[in-house]
Amino acid sequence: MKRKKKSKFPAKYVLLIMTVLCLVIIGCSVKLSWSSSAANTAVGYVIIPMQKGINRVGGLLSDIRDNFVSKQDLMQENEELKEELAGLQEELNQVQIDQEELNQLQTLYDMDQTYSDYDKVAASVIGKDSGNWFSTFVIDKGSNDGVEEDMNVIADGGLAGIVTSVGPNYATVRSIIDDSSNVSCKDLTTGDLMIVSGSLQSMNETGLITFSDLSDSDDAASAGDQIVTSNISDLYLPGIPVGYITDMSMDSNNLTKSGTVATIVDFEHLEKVFVLLETKDSITENEGE
Numbered sequence: 001m002k003r004k005k006k007s008k009f010p011a012k013y014v015l016l017i018m019t020v021l022c023l024v025i026i027g028c029s030v031k032l033s034w035s036s037s038a039a040n041t042a043v044g045y046v047i048i049p050m051q052k053g054i055n056r057v058g059g060l061l062s063d064i065r066d067n068f069v070s071k072q073d074l075m076q077e078n079e080e081l082k083e084e085l086a087g088l089q090e091e092l093n094q095v096q097i098d099q100e101e102l103n104q105l106q107t108l109y110d111m112d113q114t115y116s117d118y119d120k121v122a123a124s125v126i127g128k129d130s131g132n133w134f135s136t137f138v139i140d141k142g143s144n145d146g147v148e149e150d151m152n153v154i155a156d157g158g159l160a161g162i163v164t165s166v167g168p169n170y171a172t173v174r175s176i177i178d179d180s181s182n183v184s185c186k187d188l189t190t191g192d193l194m195i196v197s198g199s200l201q202s203m204n205e206t207g208l209i210t211f212s213d214l215s216d217s218d219d220a221a222s223a224g225d226q227i228v229t230s231n232i233s234d235l236y237l238p239g240i241p242v243g244y245i246t247d248m249s250m251d252s253n254n255l256t257k258s259g260t261v262a263t264i265v266d267f268e269h270l271e272k273v274f275v276l277l278e279t280k281d282s283i284t285e286n287e288g289e
Contacts, residue, residue, distance in 0.1 A: 118237075119277040121145050125270050126170070133203055134270040135178040142169045146277050150235055155273040158241040158264025159183070159229060163275065171275070176242065177203050177267050184233040185211070185242055188226040192216050196227060196242055196261055203267070208246055208260040216257050223247055227261055235280055 123145075127138035141147050143166050151163045153173050161175035176183055181198035194214040202210055214221060225245045231238040241264050248259025 119146075120274045121147065121277060123147075123171075123273050123275055125273065128270075131200070132268060133177060133200060134175055134267045135198070135200055136164075136172060136174050137270065139171050139173060139273060139275070140169065141275060142167045142171050144168050145275075147171045147275050148277075148279065150279045150281070152235075152237050152240065152276045152279075153273050154240060154276065155270060156265045158243065159236065160265045160267075160270070160273055162235055173273075175265075175267060177209050177263065183236055183242065184230045185227045186230040187214070187216075187221050187245070188228050189222075190216065190218070190220045190225070192221060193230055193232070194227070202260070206260065208262055209243075210258065211245070211248075211261050212251075212256070212258045214248065214257040214259070215255070221245065221248065221257070233280065237276060237278070237280060 121141050123139035123141040125134070125137050126140045128134050129136045139153075147163060147166055149163050149166055153160045153163060159176055161173045161178070161181070163171050164174045165172040174181060176196065176198055177200065178198045179200055183196045184193065185196045186193050192215050194211045196209060196211045199210050202208055211227070223245050227242045227245065229236040229238055229240045229242060243261040243263040246260045246262050248257045250257055
């Protein structure tokens with residue numbers, strides 16, 4: 001295929017020729033005093049189209065400049081809005097944190113009023129075992145604060161667990177959902193006794209723990225009944241709320257029932273607790289004196 005020959009006259013030369021032609025026409029119109037019609041004709045054919053082109057290019061450049069300035073203004077405004085939004089988000093986060101702390105303080109106050117007959121100390125949870133649940137955890141109060149082994153720990157208005165070991169400024173708590181936990185309880189509606197047992201497997205599967213050995217001879221117990229610690233428990237003070245029956249069924253012996261309990265305490269998000277500064281043994285000894 002043959003290549004096309006390049007133009008012998010580059011564009012810059014054409015522009016130069018047209019410019020010279022314009023100057024010649026203008027000069028001739030002045031020196032030779034062309035007629036008005038001839039000058040107008042030359043202007044109409046040459047100068048006016050060039051002027052229109054120049055005006056069009058100038059307008060385009062002006063639009064580009066305005067658009068550039070407008071874009072810069074929008075970018076600056078966008079950055080200012082981002083900064084303002086970040087500031088508002090930070091303020092909102094602080095409000096949410098303050099509200100959460102207020103709710104925690106309100107909960108602690110309510111528990112303090114509920115268990116006003118007991119000496120108690122508030123504590124923060126500072127550690128836990130691995131996993132999603134607070135089956136065992138560490139608090140920031142210890143023997144220096146009057147905390148001893150076997151003292152009951154409450155949170156969210158219900159029984160959280162029991163102190164198992166104590167240091168000067170910390171203590172370890174075994175919660176009621178731990179596999180090794182067994183709490184003697186009673187159905188607050190019927191007064192019938194049962195054993196509430198911790199089960200991490202059950203917690204992982206359903207978020208519930210189990211109960212067994214419920215003697216419900218009158219078939220009066222039902223889902224929704226509140227469960228509290230019983231007065232015959234060796235370690236737990238009586239009358240502390242534990243949770244609510246969610247479902248139950250008759251055991252194979254046709255004498256007792258078993259089922260599940262929804263705990264009052266949120267064992268997935270545990271931050272503040274109260275330690276009741278009395279043990280079941282100390283209360284029993286005081287009553288015997």
